[in-house]
């Protein structure tokens with residue numbers, strides 16, 4: 001699709017204050033070169049409909065706020081170029097999350113599950129008088145650190161949660177992002193909550209609910225592999 005011409009986009013609209021019906025609305029966007037899907041939504045906001053609701057922050061592919069479903073696949077609206085997409089370009093809110101309005105979803109279920117794995121490192125009782133008693137990070141060359149260094153790039157955008165078919169049919173499934181986060185802290189040998197954390201992620205709704213479909217890997221906009229984290233958590237649990 002050449003840039004600098006009119007591009008048709010179809011946006012999934014939903015307004016609870018106007019009857020709450022979900023419908024598609026089409027717009028012909030005056031598309032400039034290098035225009036992103038997020039730019040196109042701003043074009044609609046400024047030229048066609050000031051009530052269109054969507055979320056964004058950094059506009060640079062870093063914060064994850066603008067995750068949505070574009071042409072049927074999860075992605076960051078600020079990072080997807082219109083000229084690389086088949087028209088008409090369809091834009092929908094993330095799946096498996098309550099829609100507040102239009103493209104705006106309620107991320108609380110996603111973050112409640114994230115919180116359920118205690119997504120932070122819980123240290124041993126290190127002495128505050130002797131900070132050197134505990135290294136600040138895993139040493140370079142450590143095999144787990146190689147993986148953890150990649151997996152902590154997650155920006156918690158919710159794309160993997162939306163793309164996961166198990167999330168949509170098993171409500172208690174913690175989802176790829178939460179389990180990935182659990183691995184990044186559980187892999188740290190200094191994590192004092194390791195065993196308890198392992199119990200949590202192997203209970204109902206944990207790693208054994210995953211069917212290894214791999215959509216989470218395909219859609220991750222920052223190259224994280226949540227499926228690998230899930231498999232490593234399973235392996236750790238079986239070894240114990």
Ligand code: FES
Pocket residue numbers: 055056057058059060061062063064065066067076077078079
């Ligand atoms: S607005 Fe931050 S990732 Fe798109």
